[in-house]
Amino acid sequence: MLDTRATRATRATPRLHLAYGAKKADKPLMSRRQDDRAILSPLVADLSRRFSDFDARWRRQIDPQTLRSLRRKLDEAGIRLASSACTPAELDRARSIAAEMMVAARLLEEGCEIEHEVQTPTGKHVDFRARKDGAVLCVHVKRAPHSTLHDAPIVIPNAWRALESIERAMVIALSVTKNLRGRALQTALTEANEFALQASVGDEITFRDAESRTAARLRVIAPSTGRAIELVADLSSSFDDHVPRFQSTLRKAFAQFMPRSENLIVVCGSTGGIEAFATALLGSQIERWDKRPRMGELVAYGRGGDGFWAGSMRNQSRLASYWALALDSGPLLFLRERGTRTSTARAVQMARDVFA
Structure with a gap:
């Protein structure tokens, strides 16, 4: 059985919005290249400082020559x-x-204590094999498919925010291509209100202007952890493109697994890629009629069978993590199931201790 709960790091982690977009933008969007450099430069500088400050101590945990090689990469x-x-x-x-x-x-x-680039029996390589207190964990590091989603600097019109007063635990994505005004806007909001009160995950509604051109669209994308409607910007086309790319990344990591060992896949990317990664790993959000709904709800929700971890597929994979490439971020750890073997339990606990 999947444990779809994810464990957040206890270290300082910035609030992460859904991949569909942020609720507001405080500053204009920079060019993609400048934006990435502005985020990566402080991170690389901080990593360089840490590798320098702890060089003497870390030499006892990793081969000194390997440590020098890692520091050269950071300098580069x-x-x-x-x-x-x-x-x-x-x-x-x-x-x-x-x-x-x-x-x-x-x-x-x-x-x-870690080893770098450990060869598997099939000729593949594990990025890091880590040992601690008798536990062994093989860690595979993958960069999220480029370009990963970013938090969208899209401002949702205030008029549509009225939907967030509806007490229904749903996340609804809004796409606005034309600004409706006057009676057309009021009609659209009335229809949107009725839609939000009864729609299910996957349902959508389109609003058109007087010339029958698409002006706005609402789409229910997931149940919410809150009590009211959560309105987010709709980047669904980009999101849908990235889910199969993340699954391809996960498959590549799986092909490099060390046999008879516990393996952890760590995918690093932008904060905006977390929801696409979770969907690729766990499956799409769907209605589940075989489960009991939450208290106060009529329908239960869960994950579909299209995830990397769906059913008994790839049951050797039990641990995965997403980590935003940003200063002071922390990993989000996903646990698939609890192993019964002592070695498995130790490795899982080690993953929790280190990455949660």
Whole structure:
């Protein structure tokens, strides 16, 4: 049985919005390349500082030559990011380095002894094999498919915010292509209110202007953890594109698993990619008539059979994590099931201790 609950890191982690978008924008959107450099540069600088400050201690936990190699990678990433001539390919390289170094630093800070690039019997490689208190965990680090979703700097019109006063635990995505006014807006809001009161996950409604052109669309995308409607910007086309890309990334990591060992997949990307990653891993949000609804609800919701962890597929994979490539972020750990073997239980507990 899937344990779809995710464990957040106890360290400082910025609030993460749904992948469909943020509720408001406080500043204009920068170009994609400038935005990524502005986020990555402080992260790489912080990682470089930590590798320097703890060099003497970490040499007892990892081969000194490997540690020097990791520090050279960080230096390389820092130089690339500082250059005004940084190319998209170099930016991608910096992302990959930052992802790998974030995981290495976390393992070392938590007192793990680690090996880097450990070969499997099939000739593949595990990024890190970590040991602590008798537990062994093989960690596979993957950068999220480029370009990952970002929190959308889209302002939802205040008139539509009235829907958030409806006491119904649903997340509804709004797409506005034309600003309706006057009677047309009031008619649309009345229909939207009726829709929000009775719609199910996956339902949508389109609003048109006087010339029958699409002006707005509402789509129910998931149950909410709150008590009222949560309205978010609709980036569904981008979201839908990224789910299969994340599944491809997960499959690549799975192909590199170390046999007869516990393996953890860590995917690093932007904060906006978390919901797409969760959907790729656990499956789409659907109505579940085989489950008891939450108190006060008529319908139960759950995950469909299209996830990477669906059913008994890939049952060797029990641990996965998503980690935003940003300073002071923390990993979000997903646990599929509890193992019965002692070695499995130790490795799962180690993953919880280090990545949650």
